[in-house]
Amino acid sequence: MLPQSTTMAECPRVEAEELAAVVTECSSRPGAPLAEMTVVDEGVQLRRAGLEDVPAIVQLLAADQLGAARDGATGEDGLGPYLRAFGDIEADPAQLLVVAIGGAAEVVGTLQLSFIPGLARRGALRAQVEAVRVRHDYRNRGLGSQMLSWAIGEARRRGCALVQLTADKARVDAHRFYQSLGFVVSHEGMKLQL
Numbered sequence: 551m552l553p554q555s556t557t558m559a560e561c562p563r564v565e566a567e568e569l570a571a572v573v574t575e576c577s578s579r580p581g582a583p584l585a586e587m588t589v590v591d592e593g594v595q596l597r598r599a600g601l602e603d604v605p606a607i608v609q610l611l612a613a614d615q616l617g618a619a620r621d622g623a624t625g626e627d628g629l630g631p632y633l634r635a636f637g638d639i640e641a642d643p644a645q646l647l648v649v650a651i652g653g654a655a656e657v658v659g660t661l662q663l664s665f666i667p668g669l670a671r672r673g674a675l676r677a678q679v680e681a682v683r684v685r686h687d688y689r690n691r692g693l694g695s696q697m698l699s700w701a702i703g704e705a706r707r708r709g710c711a712l713v714q715l716t717a718d719k720a721r722v723d724a725h726r727f728y729q730s731l732g733f734v735v736s737h738e739g740m741k742l743q744l
């Protein structure tokens with residue numbers, strides 16, 4: 551039972567037009583153009599991923615110590631599950647899948663940003679970073695840091711109050727990488743496989 555002081559009846563009423571205006575303002579955020587990425591690594595550009603990038607992104611996901619066991623376009627379905635997931639990402643304005651394109655016009659990095667609205671923290675919009683990968687031969691040249699700095703800038707530009715991510719406990723180097731960018735190990739991440 552809620553204490554009397556927090557019943558719905560005592561909450562201030564939000565008029566329908568006021569609510570509609572707020573919703574329009576919020577849903578227009580994700581459609582905006584991307585923030586600029588300043589690139590130190592000459593010739594690398596960041597852009598929104600297209601369908602044609604999916605095979606290369608899958609390769610990056612699979613060419614990884616942990617991804618090798620769970621990703622790859624092998625088997626009966628081939629790229630099918632990835633193409634379906636790409637369709638879902640494309641259809642959702644709160645999802646932003648980006649690729650870093652190297653000098654030879656090939657995908658050398660990727661990350662996904664998701665914008666999650668919520669009531670907590672006074673209705674804070676938060677950005678979730680997922681699936682960060684830099685191709686092996688492009689690592690340790692600052693590209694990963696550049697991509698994350700861009701993601702933080704893009705989240706700020708869209709009005710997010712915080713950026714969050716989880717990293718597998720086995721990825722000790724990646725933990726150092728994120729902490730060097732200002733991320734703080736403030737929570738225990740938990741997952742339940744379904």
Ligand SMILES: CC(C)(COP(=O)(O)OP(=O)(O)OC[C@H]1O[C@@H](n2cnc3c(N)ncnc32)[C@H](O)[C@@H]1OP(=O)(O)O)[C@@H](O)C(=O)NCCC(=O)NCCS
Pocket residue numbers: 614681682683684685688689690691692693694695696716717718721723724725726727728
């Ligand atoms: C983590 C990763 C995106 C960093 O990209 P990057 O372009 O090499 O990053 P930068 O050059 O800006 O920064 C280098 C830092 O990355 C980290 N790093 C380097 N190699 C790494 C590796 N194989 N795996 C994880 N982190 C690594 C280190 O902290 C390094 O800093 P150090 O010089 O103090 O050791 C990249 O190494 C990668 O794709 N790793 C494999 C996948 C992964 O761990 N992704 C994160 C999932 S949560």
